[in-house]
Amino acid sequence: MTKPSVSDMESMVESARVLVCCGSGGVGKTTTAAAIAVEAARLGRRVVVITIDPAKRLADALGMSGLLGNDPVRLDLPADHRGELWAVMLDAKDTFDGLVRREARTERQVDEILANPFYVNIASRLSGSQEYMAAEKLFELHGDDRFDLVVVDTPPSREALDFLEAPKKLTNFLDHRVYRWLVAPARGGLKIVNFAAQPILRTIGRVIGADVLADAVDFFRAFEGIEDGFRERARQVDRLLRSDATRYVVVASPRSDTVEEALYFTDQLGRAGVVTSGLVVNRLQPMFGRGSSKSATANARRAENDSDATLALLHGNLARLRAIGEAEETSIKPLLDRLSDVPIARVAQRADDVHDLVAVADIGAAIFGR
Numbered sequence: 540m541t542k543p544s545v546s547d548m549e550s551m552v553e554s555a556r557v558l559v560c561c562g563s564g565g566v567g568k569t570t571t572a573a574a575i576a577v578e579a580a581r582l583g584r585r586v587v588v589i590t591i592d593p594a595k596r597l598a599d600a601l602g603m604s605g606l607l608g609n610d611p612v613r614l615d616l617p618a619d620h621r622g623e624l625w626a627v628m629l630d631a632k633d634t635f636d637g638l639v640r641r642e643a644r645t646e647r648q649v650d651e652i653l654a655n656p657f658y659v660n661i662a663s664r665l666s667g668s669q670e671y672m673a674a675e676k677l678f679e680l681h682g683d684d685r686f687d688l689v690v691v692d693t694p695p696s697r698e699a700l701d702f703l704e705a706p707k708k709l710t711n712f713l714d715h716r717v718y719r720w721l722v723a724p725a726r727g728g729l730k731i732v733n734f735a736a737q738p739i740l741r742t743i744g745r746v747i748g749a750d751v752l753a754d755a756v757d758f759f760r761a762f763e764g765i766e767d768g769f770r771e772r773a774r775q776v777d778r779l780l781r782s783d784a785t786r787y788v789v790v791a792s793p794r795s796d797t798v799e800e801a802l803y804f805t806d807q808l809g810r811a812g813v814v815t816s817g818l819v820v821n822r823l824q825p826m827f828g829r830g831s832s833k834s835a836t837a838n839a840r841r842a843e844n845d846s847d848a849t850l851a852l853l854h855g856n857l858a859r860l861r862a863i864g865e866a867e868e869t870s871i872k873p874l875l876d877r878l879s880d881v882p883i884a885r886v887a888q889r890a891d892d893v894h895d896l897v898a899v900a901d902i903g904a905a906i907f908g909r
């Protein structure tokens with residue numbers, strides 16, 4: 540099978556409406572998301588990049604420390620970039636609040652929910668709420684006329700499904716027996732107060748605290764009537780995550796453990812019915828010259844025999860560096876084989892961390908094969 544040319548990465552990105560950068564911890568998801576966004580803006584697209592990066596590395600890399608928030612901020616780009624670049628630093632709680640505001644029927648309902656301690660707790664700590672709010676945010680920005688491409692950086696995770704299945708998790712929560720049991724009688728006209736009279740709730744109250752239980756019951760009561768809106772929204776988000784408009788790019792580095800993780804990730808995406816559309820192998824050791832480590836070692840021996848100690852040392856170093864590169868090639872091979880029918884980009888390890896727009900653009904150029 541012939542390898543796709545690097546420009547395939549460009550056409551893949553050009554036809555995407557949403558692009559999700561995923562992979563395990565520290566491989567370069569945030570950097571890749573920023574680099575692809577900058578490149579797409581160079582090509583004339585109006586791009587918004589969302590990061591969920593708790594270390595705020597994207598903001599740093601874009602020279603926007605402290606300036607990014609939950610609303611898109613437009614970034615300055617060099618004059619030859621025909622499009623626009625906007626960036627968002629995801630605030631899960633703020634996004635959840637926005638969702639409540641949109642779905643609630645009255646101002647009073649908004650106030651009741653947002654002020655409820657149980658809500659405040661689940662909005663920031665509900666497992667998967669970060670992933671869901673990232674998906675929610677991408678859905679929101681996908682529908683925003685200002686942008687024609689949304690690039691999404693994801694939280695570090697071994698589980699591709701954490702992100703993909705987040706909307707379903709919310710729906711499952713709303714369909715959960717306990718939730719239904721707490722809410723349903725209220726719909727039948729029964730006063731929530733009656734719950735307190737139920738022995739099981741008295742027991743729960745003793746375990747988790749009567750206040751917490753009261754907050755939870757209040758929350759479910761306040762939530763009543765808007766959960767259909769939430770459920771429908773989650774369904775739409777789920778549809779977008781699985782649609783053709785959304786592309787998944789797996790990012791990996793050439794260490795055998797991260798390659799294993801990337802393979803696992805790709806399998807998980809496949810099992811969820813989602814195609815991996817591109818692979819970025821980041822932080823590769825540059826290959827110095829054309830030869831192998833063996834040929835450099837032979838040259839070192841020859842120089843030694845000629846009593847040229849300096850040249851022997853240089854060839855010896857070259858042999859060691861090439862040996863690292865060769866070991867990396869061996870470890871990424873299973874991944875290259877598995878994803879041989881999608882565009883693959885190689886990005887070299889840089890001497891320094893990526894902390895400015897020039898470095899981000901350099902990585903973008905490598906990804907797009909410029």
Ligand SMILES: Nc1ncnc2c1ncn2[C@@H]1O[C@H](COP(=O)(O)OP(=O)(O)OP(=O)(O)O)[C@@H](O)[C@H]1O
Pocket residue numbers: 563564565566567568569570571592596694695696821822823886887888889890891892893894
């Ligand atoms: N090709 C590279 N050369 C040198 N440094 C790099 C390269 N790619 C990424 N880095 C640096 O590695 C660190 C991790 O990169 P990045 O934050 O993009 O990874 P991540 O996958 O988003 O991490 P996390 O899983 O923690 O969110 C950053 O400090 C970044 O500047």
Ligand SMILES: [Mg+2]
Pocket residue numbers: 568569570592692693695
């Ligand atoms: Mg990151």
